[in-house]
Amino acid sequence: MSAALPRPDGSTPSVPPVTSPSSTPAPQPAPSSATVVLGEAEIGRALTRIAHEILERNKGGQDVVLLGIPTRGVPLARRLAARIAAVEPGIDAESVVGSLDVTMYRDDLHQQPTRSIGTTDVPGDLDSKVVVLVDDVLFSGRTIRAALDAISDLGRPRAVQLAALVDRGHRELPIRADFVGKNLPTSLTERVRVLLAESDGRDAVLIESTDEPTGGAA
Amino acid sequence: MKHLLSTGDLTRDEAVLILDTAGQMAATQAREIKKLPTLRGRTVVNLFFEDSTRTRISFETAAKRLSADVINFSAKGSSVSKGESLKDTALTLQAMGADAVVIRHQASGAPHTLATSGWTHGAVVNAGDGTHQHPTQALLDAYTLRRHLVGAGGAQDPSGRDLDGLHVAIVGDVLHSRVARSNVQLLHTLGAHVTLVAPPTLVPVGVEAWPCDVSYRLDDVIDTKPDAVMMLRVQRERMSSAGGGFFPSPLEYTRGYGLDARRLAALPDHAIVMHPGPMNRGLEISADAADSPRAVIVEQVANGVAVRMAVLYLLLAGGQTPVAPQPNPNRSAE
Numbered sequence: 001m002s003a004a005l006p007r008p009d010g011s012t013p014s015v016p017p018v019t020s021p022s023s024t025p026a027p028q029p030a031p032s033s034a035t036v037v038l039g040e041a042e043i044g045r046a047l048t049r050i051a052h053e054i055l056e057r058n059k060g061g062q063d064v065v066l067l068g069i070p071t072r073g074v075p076l077a078r079r080l081a082a083r084i085a086a087v088e089p090g091i092d093a094e095s096v097v098g099s100l101d102v103t104m105y106r107d108d109l110h111q112q113p114t115r116s117i118g119t120t121d122v123p124g125d126l127d128s129k130v131v132v133l134v135d136d137v138l139f140s141g142r143t144i145r146a147a148l149d150a151i152s153d154l155g156r157p158r159a160v161q162l163a164a165l166v167d168r169g170h171r172e173l174p175i176r177a178d179f180v181g182k183n184l185p186t187s188l189t190e191r192v193r194v195l196l197a198e199s200d201g202r203d204a205v206l207i208e209s210t211d212e213p214t215g216g217a218a
Numbered sequence: 219m220k221h222l223l224s225t226g227d228l229t230r231d232e233a234v235l236i237l238d239t240a241g242q243m244a245a246t247q248a249r250e251i252k253k254l255p256t257l258r259g260r261t262v263v264n265l266f267f268e269d270s271t272r273t274r275i276s277f278e279t280a281a282k283r284l285s286a287d288v289i290n291f292s293a294k295g296s297s298v299s300k301g302e303s304l305k306d307t308a309l310t311l312q313a314m315g316a317d318a319v320v321i322r323h324q325a326s327g328a329p330h331t332l333a334t335s336g337w338t339h340g341a342v343v344n345a346g347d348g349t350h351q352h353p354t355q356a357l358l359d360a361y362t363l364r365r366h367l368v369g370a371g372g373a374q375d376p377s378g379r380d381l382d383g384l385h386v387a388i389v390g391d392v393l394h395s396r397v398a399r400s401n402v403q404l405l406h407t408l409g410a411h412v413t414l415v416a417p418p419t420l421v422p423v424g425v426e427a428w429p430c431d432v433s434y435r436l437d438d439v440i441d442t443k444p445d446a447v448m449m450l451r452v453q454r455e456r457m458s459s460a461g462g463g464f465f466p467s468p469l470e471y472t473r474g475y476g477l478d479a480r481r482l483a484a485l486p487d488h489a490i491v492m493h494p495g496p497m498n499r500g501l502e503i504s505a506d507a508a509d510s511p512r513a514v515i516v517e518q519v520a521n522g523v524a525v526r527m528a529v530l531y532l533l534l535a536g537g538q539t540p541v542a543p544q545p546n547p548n549r550s551a552e
Contacts, residue, residue: 101242104246104254104255104256104284104531104535105254105255105256109256109535109536110535110536112536113536114531114532114535114536115535115536116235116238116239117239117242117243117531118242119242119245120242120245120246149255153249153251153253153254154249154251
């Protein structure tokens with residue numbers, strides 16, 4: 001019976017297991033088929049650029065709240081908040097960042113094994129704030145749709161914007177990102193993996209080829 | 219996990235997962251908008267053959283907060299009072315498309331029969347059967363214990379942790395109590411040490427095989443400084459007369475096993491007082507104890523909704539495919 005349940009999601013970015021593919025649910029691809037498309041330096045530069053773009057677009061960091069989508073979106077939101085706090089005086093990184101779990105708002109719960117629920121931790125009130133959703137990979141757009149539903153249950157922000165480290169295309173809904181780290185044209189048989197130092201021990205974005213098309217869940 | 223019939227079926231990891239999920243559910247219940255769309259389109263039937271207010275309302279609230287449709291069925295005023303069998307009732311519910319059946323029955327084992335007979339394809343949740351099991355009550359008790367006593371007295375997030383090292387005294391009518399049976403198994407699985415306290419007449423035969431200690435003297439157990447005292451209701455309806463021959467008189471029972479102001483003062487400062495309700499004030503628990511700030515009895519009711527939301531979510535939200543043992547580490551790839 002224990003095998004019939006998922007383990008609690010390690011949504012707090014601590015205790016990194018050994019690096020990467022050990023945590024892949026699908027059959028593990030051969031390491032040789034994985035291509036590194038972004039390294040640590042590129043990820044750092046992309047996040048710095050996104051942080052400045054957020055400040056430019058919103059004419060400063062006033063009222064901006066960064067909500068990371070577990071699991072990988074949360075450390076990305078923290079990094080963006082730290083960069084924003086570094087250039088904008090008077091902004092405390094801790095007080096503008098939070099996490100938004102969308103599991104209970106997904107439209108594919110019945111098609112998937114039971115998912116464990118991550119933490120939702122919103123800093124203060126969202127009413128009339130500018131919420132920037134942060135996720136690692138933008139794919140079908142369904143996660144973001146779920147996130148928009150989740151936000152509307154929490155409050156009424158003045159605006160919602162979207163930042164993604166990687167946009168891999170194949171949108172299934174009319175959703176686009178406001179801030180993109182890198183556009184990665186991919187085939188559906190490829191798998192995009194984001195590794196972050198907080199959870200995986202190193203920073204990298206990988207493309208792996210698989211035999212089967214990846215489903216449009218994210 | 220297809221059904222929830224007994225806490226004896228739960229592994230430590232499953233029990234901790236339910237408590238962690240309940241923690242996230244409880245967080246959503248602090249919001250202005252408490253309803254979640256998670257179980258939209260699913261139907262939950264509350265099949266209650268025995269009177270219950272709080273458990274039925276708690277399950278109903280939990281299912282509605284997750285947007286499931288709820289059908290309440292109580293035996294009184296239904297075709298059961300015309301002699302319909304459990305099987306025919308279950309077949310009727312199956313024909314109506316019940317995704318989950320929450321059943322309370324006066325016969326021990328009725329939920330097990332319902333789950334294994336093939337009469338219904340839905341998930342079966344035991345909401346109390348005879349003197350056998352009441353698993354969601356034990357889970358909400360464990361959740362309440364963990365919230366108050368694990369992680370520096372509730373100062374830290376207890377997610378992922380069990381009840382290792384806690385000492386819980388369960389006091390009163392153990393013989394008739396499904397709550398005690400469920401709690402002994404679950405708290406043992408979670409690493410807590412349980413001591414049952416009851417007059418010898420209210421200790422069931424075969425208790426030696428349970429993973430707990432048994433004592434006949436409440437004052438001795440309070441001297442051992444338990445972390446929590448769980449008072450059980452004296453189930454007068456399951457006894458024939460005043461004490462049913464189980465104890466000489468209510469006053470005598472109160473003297474030996476009631477939690478009064480004196481015994482409350484003798485407990486350690488951090489200890490909490492629990493009661494599954496409904497309370498017999500003045501019999502097993504005095505008003506002093508029931509209304510003291512250390513009593514978490516009202517909070518147990520609130521936690522019951524979160525725990526039942528977690529159970530319904532874990533039983534109903536997923537698809538039919540077998541579940542991989544990993545968490546979803548790689549949302550990016552899905």
